[in-house]
Amino acid sequence: MQWFDALIQGVLLGGMYAQYALGMALMFGVMKIVNVSHGDLVILLSLVGISLASSFGLGPLAVMAALVPLAVGLGWLLQKAVLNRVVGEDPLPSLIATFGLSLALQNLMLQIWSANSRSLPGGGIESRSVQIGGIYIGLLPVIVLAVAVALTWGLDLMLKRTRFGRALRAAASDVEAASMTGINPRAVYASATAIAVGILGFAAVFQSLRSTVAPADGGAQLIYAFEAVIIGGMGSVWGAFLGAMVLGVAQAIGFRIDPGFGVLAGHIVFLLVLATRPQGLFGRA
Amino acid sequence: MTGAVLSTHGLVARYGDFQALYGIDFQIGQGEAVALIGANGAGKSTFLRAVMGLLPVASDMVRMGGQPIGGTPADRMVQRGVAIVPEGRRLFTGMSVQDNLRVAVDQADRLGRRGGWSLSRLHRLFPILNEKARTPVQSLSGGQQQMVSIGRALLCQPTVLLCDEISLGLAPKVIREIYAALPEIRAQGTSVVLVEQDVGLAQSASDRLYCLLEGRVTLTGPSGSVTRDQISQAYFGGSHAVV
């Protein structure tokens, strides 16, 4: 029972990680951009959301409605102003550029919000739960998981069925051949990063509802997103979703073994996958 | 000739310090088929890539309908009516035949290009593409892949189609099947530049030909009247000959 409970809690935790990981799957798996500022963007959006809530008395849904479009705009700007200058076959330039951006964002956030931890008041939903057969299931984690499934499903459908999705897959497969077919890769990339960061708008609201955020917290989100994408297998959004589930379950089970072992258990699973199946559990060889 | 749809004027191209093309003057009229022959490394692919905007060139080195367009990015060249069947086919691996073709349909639509090519017409030209619509392109045979690459370029609704060694590595029967599509493509009014290693094939499929040697044009003339001797001299060295 205790292990079954850990499994359930792990899957629910995986829902949160999936929300971090989807945008990274799009940027890293599809565009081969390593965005080191991924986690800092979650934190930035969270802090903006918290400030919006306290300044204008907005509830979580209203914050989300404001934050997601803001995140889309931020992503578009990030690609246009920074990443389109460094994108290419070599992932190193984008890694260096976003590493610089990460440091700049952390300092900026410290200046504006100080190092204090804050959270978004959820009007009680963050503490509600139901008991099913002896297992407590939090309402908020279930919502997080449901939103993660919806986002994954929508993103997958968009990649498979829409003109934009086909153009993005084509550019990911062979960017020069894509341009010979009329695709403007930079425009496609700008939209893709806008979507990737837009998803972080959802993640930011949930992150700041379920725990606290502080300017220096972005590193953990970055690592979890990265691990989920690698565990799942690059280039597939359902792979990233399942990778996030595996990571969540590993951490929850590790936590039951020893509370100090939770995060480490996730890292160990990540390293095991990297060592034995570098294409990811659900990726094609 | 003032009726050239596309022309180059002293076109030069470099890869870093290495100069690959030394002043190519070339032109093609509407509906014309022009072959570009020459030994391996002569600069044929470089020429097509330079025209397509995949290599940096000065704007007045390439003209369309007299307008300087050299160095225009490839996606904008597609918008202007130039499409390429690139060396090595360059299909979108991991995507189905249908999705590879749809990318071109999508973009032609986005760029406002109208023309006579549709998926159904392409399926009549190469029926196998319909049968294999859902197959990932990487599991097709070489000939079928070449048909996808040609189809993808046609669905960009080009006025000028650049073909880079579309017969390379294919069986004679498949080559005939692919070349049999040329008359229908040209009937559309599309001009075709054919880069070919097989000189006989190039001659029989084109109206005029250019021979390149080490980045220079060594022979130009009507495909029907250049002689074997002229070609072999132009191919392997000798003085510039105009027929």
Ligand SMILES: Nc1ncnc2c1ncn2[C@@H]1O[C@H](COP(=O)(O)OP(=O)(O)O)[C@@H](O)[C@H]1O
């Ligand atoms: N990417 C490249 N970098 C450097 N040199 C190149 C590159 N591509 C082609 N070349 C050189 O340019 C010359 C012309 O090549 P290419 O246009 O491919 O010839 P062809 O298509 O006629 O066989 C060759 O000497 C080749 O080695």
Ligand SMILES: [Mg+2]
């Ligand atoms: Mg070549």
